[in-house]
Amino acid sequence: MAEQVALSRTQVCGILREELYQGDDFHQADTHIFIIMGASGDLAKKKIYPTIWWLFRDGLLPEDTYIVGYARSRLTVADIRKQSEPFFKATPEEKSKLEEFFARNSYVAGQYDDTASYKRLNSHINALHQGTQTNRLFYLALPPTVYEAVTKNIHETCMSQTGWNRIIVEKPFGRDLQSSNQLSNHIASLFHEDQIYRIDHYLGKEMVQNLMVLRFANRIFGPIWNRDNIACVILTFKEPFGTEGRGGYFDEFGIIRDVMQNHLLQMLCLVAMEKPASTDSDDVRDEKVKVLKCISEVQASNVVLGQYVGNPDGEGEATKGYLDDPTVPRGSTTATFAAAVLYVENERWDGVPFILRCGKALNERKAEVRLQFRDVAGDIFRQQCKRNELVIRVQPNEAVYTKMMTKKPGMFFNPEESELDLTYGNRYKNVKLPDAYERLILDVFCGSQMHFVRSDELREAWRIFTPLLHHIEREKARPIPYVYGRYVYAEGPLRIMALVITVAVTWIVVSILLSGLGFPWIQQLFASEFTLVVPTEPRARKYKCGLPQPCPEEHLAFRVVSGAANVIGPKICLEDRMLMSSVKDNVGRGLNIALVNGVNGDLIEARAFDMWAGDVNDLLKFIRPLHEGTLVFVASYDDPATKMNEETRKLFSDLGSKNVKDLAFRDSWVFVGAKGVQNKSPFEQHMKNSKHTNKYEGWPEALEMEGCIPRRPAAS
Secondary structure, eight states: OOOOOOHHHHHHHHHHHHHHSSTTTTTTTTTEEHHHHTEEEEETTIHHHHHHHHHTTTTOOOOSSEEEEESSSSOHHHHHHHHHHGGOOOOOGGGOOOHHHEEEEEEHHHHHHOOOHHHHHHHHHHHHHHHHHEEEEEOSSSSSSGGGHHHHIIIIIIOOSSSSSEEEEEOOOOOSSHHHHHHHHHHTSSSSSGGGGEEEEGGSSHHHHHHHHHHHHHHTTTGGSSTTEEEEEEEEOOOOOOTTTTTTHHHHHHHHIIIIIIIIIIHHHHHHOOOSSSHHHHHHHHHHHHHHHHHHOOOGGGGEEEEEEEOOTTOGGGHHHHHHHTTSOOOOOOOEEEEEEEBSTTTTTOOEEEEEESSSSOSSOOOEEEEEEOSSSOOOSSOOOOEEEEEEEEESSOEEEEEEEEESSSSOOOOOEEEEEHHHHHHHHTTOOOOHHHHHHHHHHTTTTTTTTTHHHHHHHHHHHHHHHHHHHEEEEEOOOEETTTTTTTSHHHHHHHHHHHHOOSOOOOOOTTTTOOOHHHHHHHOOBOOOOOOOOOOOOOSSGGOOSSOOEEEEEEEEEEBTTBBOOEEEEEEEEEETTTTTTTOSSSEEEEEEEETOEEEEEEEEEEESOOHHHHHHHHTTTOOTTTTEEEEESSSSSSSOHHHHHHHHHHHHHGGGGGGTTOOOEEEEEEEOSSSOOOOOEOOOOTTTOSTTTOOOOOOOOEEEEEEOOOOO
16 A cells, blocks of 8 residues: 655645646636625624635635625624634634735625615625626525525626626525425526535535445445345434524424435435446436435334433533523424434335434434445354444544454454444544535535535425425424433333334334324334334343343244245244244245234244245135234245235235335245234345345345234223
8 A cells, every 4th residue: 555645735735726727617817706695694604704714725716716795784804804713713823814815805784685785795896806807606694585585686786797607505495395496496597507506515524525436436335235235224413412592593494404304315315326427517416316206205104203301410501401492482393303214216225224313412423324234144153243334424533434243353263343444534644624615615616516406406305305394394293302412222212213223124113102103003003112122242042032132011022034045944933932944844935924813922823835836825815814913924935926916915015015016036035014004014024036146046045034013902
C-alpha cells in the first residue's frame, strides 16, 4: 500500500481548485453574487455564513465573489458579523483573511412581498459588478410560507441578464404531496429544473456520498448486494437532545417530515439503487427515482411512533419532556421518535425490509446505514456464529466497518465476532472532511446537481409518506412515551420494536399495541403482545425447542426448519415437542404441515404433501376446513410448488403468507400462519432456487425460523 502523504490545507485546496476549474460551469473569471434571503435567521447565522467563510478562506470560491444578505430586520454587516462569527472557528492567524471576507459582505433590508424592496436589492447587486458578466446564486433560508412571494419577486426583478441564475431551496419542501406539488409547480413556472437546487444537507455528508463509491467501485460488494444475501437494511438517525425551546417549529412537522421522509429516504435510495450509466447528475437521480417508484405507500401497521418524557434521573433539559417545552401546544401528539418498515418491490430487493428509525432525546448522537446479512448455511459451529454486518457510520466519527466471525485467538477453536474497521479519523489523520454545507454550496457554484433533490424524486418521496401522515393527523394517534436519553431499549412496545430490529427476520413487525396504529391481526387474533426471541451471546440451547431465551407466559415457543437437498430434513418443533421430523418419520418431499390449536397449543394433525408427483386436492381438503384461530406451521422439502394451483396459493395467502405467490420449483420456504388473519404473517422466510446462489447442487440452503407466538384467548 502506498504511504499516505500529509498535505497542508493549502495543498489540498489547490488540488481541488485545479480540479474544479477544469469544468466550464465554474466560470472562475466571472463575478459571482451570493444572495442570502433570510440573512438574519438561525440557519444563515449558524450554517450559511460560516460555510461561505470556509470556502472563501480555502480559496475554493471564484475570486470575484460577493455576499449580500437580505432580510426584513434593519441590520448592518457589523450586526451580521457579531451574530455569525462565533460559528466561524477562525484562528488568530486568519484575522486578515477574515477582514477581507467581511469587506466582500453587504446587507439590504426589505420586505419579502414588496416589489420596491427587490428593486433596491437588484440596484445594490448591479452596483457590485458594474456592468461585468455576473452570475447570481439565491439561497432561500426562509420559511416555506414566503417561498412563493420571494421566488416570484426574484424572477421578476433580480435575475442576472448577463450570466446564470441559480436558486437554493431549503427543506421542508411542503407538508405533503399536495402542498409539495403546489410549491414545485410554482417554482417550475419561474425557473428551469437546472436552475433549482433543493438542498438536503445529508446528501453532502462524507459517508453518504461514499455510498456510491463503496457500492460501484468495489467488485466484492456487487455479487452480495441483493435479497439472496442481505436479510435487512437498517437506517438510523439519533439525536441525544430534545427540541430545546424550538418545539413550536418542530411541532408543525414532526420527526417523519423532519428526518425520515428526506434524510433517511435519500440514504435508502443510495443503498438500493442500480448502478447509474455515469456519475452525471441526471443519470444518478434517474436511478434514485426508479427505487422510489418501487416503494409502496407506508402502511400505518408498519410504523411505531414515540414521544419523549422527562427523565427523573436526568439533569437540566433531560428532566423535561416534549410537552414541557413551552413552545409546544398543550397535549400535542406529535411524534419525536418514529420507526417504519419499507419494502423495495423489485427483483434485487423483494422481501428485504428496510427499517428506518429516527428520534430526538435518545441515548446518543448517531447516523448510520447497517446491512445485516443472512445466516451462514450449514452451520458447523453449534450456533455460535452471529450474522455478518456492513456498517457505514455517517456521524459522528465517520467509518466503514464489517462485523465478521474469526477464530478466537490462542488455543481455542471457537468463532468470535470481530471487526474490520476503517475509521476515517484513524486512517486519514491529515485529511479535513468538509462540512456538508461546504460541499453542497460548492456544488451549486460548480453547477453540479448530483447531490440535490429533483422534482420527481420529491414527488415520489411524498407519495410514499403522505397517506401515513394524513392517517396520523386524522386519527390523532397517541405516540408511546419513552424516557429522555434511554432510547427504546427501556420497556414496553418500543422495547419490542428494538428487539425485532435486532433480530432482523425476513418479515419484521414494528407496531405492537400502538393506539390507532396497532397490528390488526395480532391484536384481534391473539389479543396479546408479539414477542420475538433475540439472539444475544453464543446461543446456549437451554429453553423450549432450543430457543436461546424463554418465551413469556401465554406464548408458544416454536422452531421451523426447511429441508435442503438430501442433506437436511425438515423439522417442526412446538413447546419442546417435535411435531414433524425425519426421526418421527412423518415428513416427505413437498410441504410438511402441522395444524395446531391456537388456544392450548395441542397438535390437531400433521401431514406431508408431495408437491412434485402428488395430488394437490389432498392438500386442499386438508386446509380448506380450518377453524378460526388454527395455527398452521409449514416447512418445505425438495419441491414445494410444482403442483400448486391458484386456489392453493390463495388459501396460503389468506393464512397470512406474502411469499406463496412467488414460490417455485425447489425453493426453500418456512411459514407460520393462522386462519382468520387480517394481515400478512411476520413468520415467513423464502429462498429462491438459483444456480448462482444455491448452497447445494440444484437446491438452496435450509431455512430456520424461531420465535414465540401468543396463545389465542379461549372463547368466553
